Amino acid sequence: MKLFKSVVLSVAVAVSATPMFADFSYTETTQMTGGSLLGVMKMAGHFSRQAREAGGPIVTTVTVKGNRMSRVSPTSTEIIDLDAETITNIDTQRREYTVMTFQQMKQQIEAAEAKAAAEQKKAPAEQQQSSNTKVDFVVHVRNTGQSKEVSGLSTSESIMTMNMNATDTSSGQTGSMAFTNDMWMAPEVPGYDEMKEFYQKFAQKMGTVFSSSAINPAMLAQYKGASQGLRDMAEEMSKLKGTPILQVMRMGTTANGQTIPAASEAPLPQSQSPSAGDVAKESATDSIASKLGGLGGFGGFGHKKQQPKQDSAQANSGSGAQPAYAVLMETNTQMGNFSRTASDASFAIPAGFKQIPVRGVN
DSSP states (O other): OOHHHHHHHHHHHHSOOOOOOOOEEEEEEEEEEESHHHHHHHHHTTTOHHHHHHTSOEEEEEEEETTEEEEEOSSEEEEEETTTTEEEEEETTTTEEEEEEHHHHHHHHHHHHHHHHHHHHHSOGGGOOTTTEEEEEEEEEEEEEEEEEETTEEEEEEEEEEEEEEEETTTOOEEEEEEEEEEEEESOOTTTHHHHHHHHHHHHHHGGGSOOOSSOHHHHTTSBTHHHHHHHHHHHHTTOOSEEEEEEEEEEEEGGGOOOOOTTTSOOOOOOOOOHHHHHHSOHHHHHHHHHOOGGGTTTTTSOOOOOOOOTTOOOSSTTSOOSEEEEEEEEEEEEEEESOOOGGGGOOOTTOEEOOOTTOO
């Protein structure tokens, strides 16, 4: 889940940096640490090695060397080459790789947006939300004044909360999704200017079609109130200062538009595996759909609002009271091992790997 990571990255990209053209690398460790989805994955882990491994920490090494950047994880590698204007994705397990040009990516994104718009027009009148759904973004950033050392750097805490509330103006029905990111920001990371400079160049090459914003403006354009919400979100995020060294992100649903508390404010109870009866009653797919309302239609907004379900990764507002919020997913991402050196090996395609065509690209 990269939603808030993308939002914070967009802020970092907007910061002006002097070109350094130096090498830089760091590691990024991400792990799902809570939420109802983690419980489902633990249950599935009894039968699937892939599901069992999905709950463990994933270490990605990020490297910038001149006009190239690589992200190397245990199962895949992504290489962005600004000079060649290509994005190479390597599947380590299948021993295959693809090469997509920036132009092909733009065309793919534009085609996907056109297809979504066409399908929206074909949908039955009662399912079309463009004309009668009002979207309300409520975004707040606050600096708590708390500080601690993370990865050898002095950091201060900033908490961002974002609720996406929608109302069907014809029926009055509502839907809501909530996100909270507990961030520990370092005012300066030695060498990180190279990373910012790279992302600036990448954004300029790709143009407005490919943006690092977490919310796709093209998708939101069909909803009333979305434009103002995006402006409010950009203004609020300007309060973020520095680089997020540690992020604990939560995504879920709340009652009556309330926010999900940050990890430092209300730690989640340790997630436990659901019983066989729970799984039989509600599959992983049904669980996600019922809690999120389906992301394909922008969170299922315009449908009847349902209260969050109780589960092992959810906090209650009080004993016997209706749960105030339900957390679908909590992830922990930490940066570390910062270095001003970079190896060419992270940009090499392993010997014997086969190039295959990119799906959906002519």
